Amino acid sequence: MSGEETVGPWAAIPEIAKVTLRQLLGRRRTLLLVILSLLPVLLAVAFRLAGPGEGGGPTEVERFSRRVFDTISMTILLPLVAILFGTGAFGSEIDDGTIVYLLAKPLPRWIVVLAKALSAVTVAVLLTGVATALAGAIDLFPSGSDGILATEAQVFAMVVGSACYVSVFLALSLFTRRALVIGIGYMLVWEGALSFMLPGIANLSIRQYALGAAKAIYDLPLQEARLSAETALLLAGIAVGAALLIAVWRLTRFELPGGSD
Amino acid sequence: MTTQPLSPGAPGAPGAPGTTAEVPAIELSRVARWYGNVVAVNDVSFRLGAGVTGLLGPNGAGKTTLLHMLAGFLAPSAGEVRVLGRSPHRDPSVYRQIGLVPEREAVYPFLTGFEYVRFNARLQGLRDADGAARAAIARVGLEDAMNRPVGTYSKGMRQRVKVAGSLVHDPQVLLLDEPFNGMDPRQRIAMMDLLGHLAAAGRTILFSSHILEEVEQVGTQILVMVAGRLAASGDFRAIRALMTDRPHRITIRSSDDRRLATALMVNPAVFAVELTSAGLAVQTAQLGVFRSLIAGASRSAGVRLLEVVSSDESLESVFDYLVRR
Numbered sequence A: 001m002s003g004e005e006t007v008g009p010w011a012a013i014p015e016i017a018k019v020t021l022r023q024l025l026g027r028r029r030t031l032l033l034v035i036l037s038l039l040p041v042l043l044a045v046a047f048r049l050a051g052p053g054e055g056g057g058p059t060e061v062e063r064f065s066r067r068v069f070d071t072i073s074m075t076i077l078l079p080l081v082a083i084l085f086g087t088g089a090f091g092s093e094i095d096d097g098t099i100v101y102l103l104a105k106p107l108p109r110w111i112v113v114l115a116k117a118l119s120a121v122t123v124a125v126l127l128t129g130v131a132t133a134l135a136g137a138i139d140l141f142p143s144g145s146d147g148i149l150a151t152e153a154q155v156f157a158m159v160v161g162s163a164c165y166v167s168v169f170l171a172l173s174l175f176t177r178r179a180l181v182i183g184i185g186y187m188l189v190w191e192g193a194l195s196f197m198l199p200g201i202a203n204l205s206i207r208q209y210a211l212g213a214a215k216a217i218y219d220l221p222l223q224e225a226r227l228s229a230e231t232a233l234l235l236a237g238i239a240v241g242a243a244l245l246i247a248v249w250r251l252t253r254f255e256l257p258g259g260s261d
Numbered sequence B: 001m002t003t004q005p006l007s008p009g010a011p012g013a014p015g016a017p018g019t020t021a022e023v024p025a026i027e028l029s030r031v032a033r034w035y036g037n038v039v040a041v042n043d044v045s046f047r048l049g050a051g052v053t054g055l056l057g058p059n060g061a062g063k064t065t066l067l068h069m070l071a072g073f074l075a076p077s078a079g080e081v082r083v084l085g086r087s088p089h090r091d092p093s094v095y096r097q098i099g100l101v102p103e104r105e106a107v108y109p110f111l112t113g114f115e116y117v118r119f120n121a122r123l124q125g126l127r128d129a130d131g132a133a134r135a136a137i138a139r140v141g142l143e144d145a146m147n148r149p150v151g152t153y154s155k156g157m158r159q160r161v162k163v164a165g166s167l168v169h170d171p172q173v174l175l176l177d178e179p180f181n182g183m184d185p186r187q188r189i190a191m192m193d194l195l196g197h198l199a200a201a202g203r204t205i206l207f208s209s210h211i212l213e214e215v216e217q218v219g220t221q222i223l224v225m226v227a228g229r230l231a232a233s234g235d236f237r238a239i240r241a242l243m244t245d246r247p248h249r250i251t252i253r254s255s256d257d258r259r260l261a262t263a264l265m266v267n268p269a270v271f272a273v274e275l276t277s278a279g280l281a282v283q284t285a286q287l288g289v290f291r292s293l294i295a296g297a298s299r300s301a302g303v304r305l306l307e308v309v310s311s312d313e314s315l316e317s318v319f320d321y322l323v324r325r
Helices: A007-027 A028-050 A062-097 A099-103 A108-139 A146-173 A179-197 A199-204 A208-213 A228-253 B061-068 B090-096 B113-123 B130-140 B155-167 B185-201 B211-216 B238-244 B258-264 B286-299 B315-324
Strands: B027-037 B040-047 B051-056 B078-082 B098-101 B173-177 B204-209 B223-224 B229-235 B248-252 B272-275 B279-284 B305-310
Touching: A007 A062, A007 A108, A007 B113, A007 B248, A028 A062, A028 A108, A062 A099, A062 A146, A062 A179, A062 A208, A099 B113, A108 A146, A108 A228, A146 A179, A146 A208, A146 A228, A179 A199, A179 A208, A179 B223, A179 B258, A208 A228, A208 B248, B040 B078, B040 B223, B040 B229, B051 B061, B051 B185, B051 B211, B061 B078, B061 B204, B090 B098, B098 B155, B113 B130, B113 B155, B130 B155, B155 B173, B155 B185, B185 B204, B185 B211, B204 B211, B211 B315, B223 B238, B223 B315, B229 B238, B248 B258, B248 B286, B258 B272, B258 B279, B258 B286, B286 B305
Parallel strands: B051 B204, B051 B223, B098 B173, B173 B204
Antiparallel strands: B027 B040, B027 B078, B223 B229, B248 B279, B248 B305, B272 B279
8 A cells, every 4th residue: 555645636526527427327217318318309300200380380490499499308308317417416325325435535525516516417418418419400400500509509508407407406415315306396396387377486497597598599489588698697607606515515514324323 | 552541530631541642543532422312422532542442332332423423424412532633523634544444335336346446545646546456455355356346246345345445545543333244254364464464553443343252353452332331441351351250140940940049059159049930040250160060060959950041141231231330
């Protein structure tokens, strides 16, 4: 055993990230999420095969954005994937006790949180972003520059949404073992039902941050998007920053129970 | 090696037994930890220097809580915990000097043994993580299995790879929670040898166990915890003698309990005899002597023995005796 020479704590980020990625990708539920992420791609193929709508009807960008991007990708795929990976980044290690191998190391806790968050966001973006890009390439690229910009905006919404959902639910998983249930409840009740009835809660909706952020690239034809790009990006930044700070604060105070003894 | 229980009234007082000019590797002063109304650790004080110390106690005695406080994972509700002169709670830098083997078995099952130990080395910031990992794996004798996923390991192998991960950075203090769980006798001996060598090299090692034989084979010093309290501490031989020489209660069923009672009462190894509905209850402080005389005594009295049961041989009863003393 040596150990005289040491490197800085930054070097731990790729190590923790690699282990976290293998944890997250090695689960059976990830396979289900991959299958789910194929749904927008399959729908894009179906739209493409069905051809454009009647003249005078919605454009292909409008049709695809409303029926596939908004209804499937934003409402189901993104929150489900990001919440599962966000809560799973720490959750499984807390459940099985392997968190001790991270905590018993001379690392600033923000390094651990950052590595975990980066891993979970990466996996979430890989699934949701790639699926959205593929779907857009199949159905929207033939519509010209509007279709390409709309696809870019939709992918950007996935990136912003993934970062927000992952950060918030990663932090929550350090407080409660029911973070996943709470996340699903948030997705269904808060964003799925209440946000339609109470437009005022847009400022507290990750979905709205993602939709609003897309406007920075292209104004997708969605009535749902209530926030401007600037406001959405600002609120998304605040949500990610605050959630990660809370996660660091919580991990610093994280206590392991005494067990049976 | 200094295992010194502190005087409860004057923890760490200058001139107290075991006080040296050096900072003790581990020092607890009147430490307590409670969860709501449940007291897990109560008023525990001791100091440890280099060497191997066994933390002995039945399940639920507070051993894991104590180790978690020493590892900085729990704050004491009262008192002070110091490792290498500083509080380990909320101070990650202390882990450069502490190695911890937790009780729970879980290890990342998808990593190979080598990857797991190297992961520990890299999180410790070691520049030559590969070299350190290979050396640590060699110390626990897992070279042949180091390229297999940990998920395929036996319980004993998982314990050994956990130990390798905990000592990869050559810590000054090693805390092990039930490290011999799941190990076969050969693995136990090898692990005991390893701990002995580390202690000889000046490391402070504290390991918990609920099995007396494990502790006495490794630790020259022991701490006995019962119901959250430190019931005894010091040289294991002295404490072992207390455990062996304590009063033993033996229940005997025979063809004539009353006649056997009369025969046993005259024997100096027996200090109490009582006729009960379950049979003859005998108390002796010399269990070995009693075992050798009972057959002859019953034969001389013309009584046939039907059953001889030692009714308080459980570890819990031994601990209970130590507490009552």
